[in-house]
Amino acid sequence: MAGIYIHLPFCFSFCLYCDFYSEIDCREQRRRYLNALKFEISERVDYFAGVLPDTIYMGGGTPSLLDTEEIVELADILRNRFKITHLREFTLEANPDDVTPRKLDGWRRAGVDRLSIGVQSFCDDHLVWMRRRHTSAQAINAFKMAREAGFDNISLDLIFGFEGLSDEQWSNNIAQLTDLFPEHVSCYQMSIEPGSELAALANSGRYHEPSQEVCSAHYSLLQQMLKKAGYRQYEISNFAIPGRESIHNSSYWERIPYLGLGASAHSFDGHNCRCLNLADMKDYIDAMEGNVSIAIRSEEILSEDDKFNEQIMLGLRKTAGLPLSSLDSSRLATIKPALDYLTSTGDIISENGFIRIPAEKLFVSDGIMQQLFI
Ligand code: SF4
Structure with missing residues (x-):
């Protein structure tokens, strides 16, 4: 896909x-x-x-x-x-x-x-x-x-x-x-x-x-x-x-590759590279007309910690949640105390190998996710 x-x-x-x-x-x-x-x-x-x-x-x-x-x-x-x-x-x-x-x-x-x-x-x-x-x-x-x-x-x-x-x-x-x-x-x-x-x-x-x-x-x-x-x-x-x-x-939210075309569009290779076209129509047109499109693109290579945080941030936006098996095990062990705490307060539900934020807590999901970042 x-x-x-x-x-x-x-x-x-x-x-x-x-x-x-x-x-x-x-x-x-x-x-x-x-x-x-x-x-x-x-x-x-x-x-x-x-x-x-x-x-x-x-x-x-x-x-x-x-x-x-x-x-x-x-x-x-x-x-x-x-x-x-x-x-x-x-x-x-x-x-x-x-x-x-x-x-x-x-x-x-x-x-x-x-x-x-x-x-x-x-x-x-x-x-x-x-x-x-x-x-x-x-x-x-x-x-x-x-x-x-x-x-x-x-x-x-x-x-x-x-x-x-x-x-x-x-x-x-x-x-x-x-x-x-x-x-x-x-x-x-x-x-x-x-x-x-x-x-x-x-x-x-x-x-x-x-x-x-x-x-x-x-x-x-x-x-x-x-x-x-x-x-x-x-x-x-x-x-x-x-x-x-x-x-x-x-x-x-599932970190599937997508290509963003045009001024200000984002792309993601599905692994660790995100890139962004400059948000400026004139520069975008000039770069394409001058055959130097690279001039309007910036690239970010995600570290393993960035990738883990992103999986948390995007996966927990979905009501189906995030499969624990998709997360790096050593980083998962690092956040286990925070995860156990959030599970005990009902901010996170952990079942059938998935973690998710219950519907009634989605409005404050940002604060919950942040507690799970590396
Ligand atoms: S300014 Fe344009 S892009 Fe923004 S909400 Fe209005 S119609 Fe949509």
């Missing part, structure tokens, strides 16, 4: 909370960027050393903003260059205001079989505050159009954990989402990311994060309501109808 991620860093405007690498869309720059991507694809075609990639994920930015012919062309190039014969999943991230029957048809022609739609909220006041460009009605309509176009694997995103979100509004958001009944739900707590507009508001005292008690209660309500609606939580922020978990995203 292996996955390909393509970063398409174009947006019409920036959302209040966002720190993903992206630029305001400009057709000329987009054309040069797509050519640069084609160069990077041809250059890194041997990345998987014989393994055929079986998932593609187009993320951003706003991939849905591209012309469908651009998506079709990119998909064809990926298939041909990586000799992909059998794709298990091809996801495209879409903003509700970009979704039209014509685009949906184009994405299907490209082979996209899974859409991840950024709804974020069903409350229009909150959408305006977040600087989202769509309304709640547009999000619902986008979902219905995608269904009519034949998409039977759709993920919807929601955000919680921001000032002003009442219990009632949050409960209503989850209820509206479950009424639509997408196959998959991703839900993230809003955080103040350096460089975002939200950070500027917070720094000037015009935004205050809600208390952890409120956020924890909203997370717990999400878990309860989604469970009742038939979803299974399989990761801290991800829920799915059983069998519809994201194959591509699961590869990140």
Whole structure:
């Protein structure tokens, strides 16, 4: 198994909370960027050393903003260059205001079989505050159009954990989402990311994060309501109808190799090497046009301790947990006292050769995992 991620860093405007690498869309720059991507694809075609990639994920930015012919062309190039014969999943991230029957048809022609739609909220006041460009009605309509176009694997995103979100509004958001009944739900707590507009508001005292008690209660309500609606939580922020978990995203937590193409994209060789493309569109394009792509890539070789910590950090994000047999035995012996303590407090459950964090403790999982790092 292996996955390909393509970063398409174009947006019409920036959302209040966002720190993903992206630029305001400009057709000329987009054309040069797509050519640069084609160069990077041809250059890194041997990345998987014989393994055929079986998932593609187009993320951003706003991939849905591209012309469908651009998506079709990119998909064809990926298939041909990586000799992909059998794709298990091809996801495209879409903003509700970009979704039209014509685009949906184009994405299907490209082979996209899974859409991840950024709804974020069903409350229009909150959408305006977040600087989202769509309304709640547009999000619902986008979902219905995608269904009519034949998409039977759709993920919807929601955000919680921001000032002003009442219990009632949050409960209503989850209820509206479950009424639509997408196959998959991703839900993230809003955080103040350096460089975002939200950070500027917070720094000037015009935004205050809600208390952890409120956020924890909203997370717990999400878990309860989604469970009742038939979803299974399989990761801290991800829920799915059983069998519809994201194959591509699961590869990140299972340390399966993936190749990230484009500015700011990450790659992992499945062993000990992670690399990162610089988050700068101009430098990325210049490097590809000048045939010096290495200039925009930094590499990190993981030590055995790093690898162990990463296995803990990624494996315990999953509700299925982490097989103890996958961990280095001498390092496992080193953390045994901490593991025994966390098991005694109920922060970790150890059974059938796996360790995992129980659902009711996932909200504080960072603190639990840290106690197990070397
Ligand atoms: S959240 Fe998505 S649409 Fe909004 S600025 Fe970030 S990448 Fe662009």
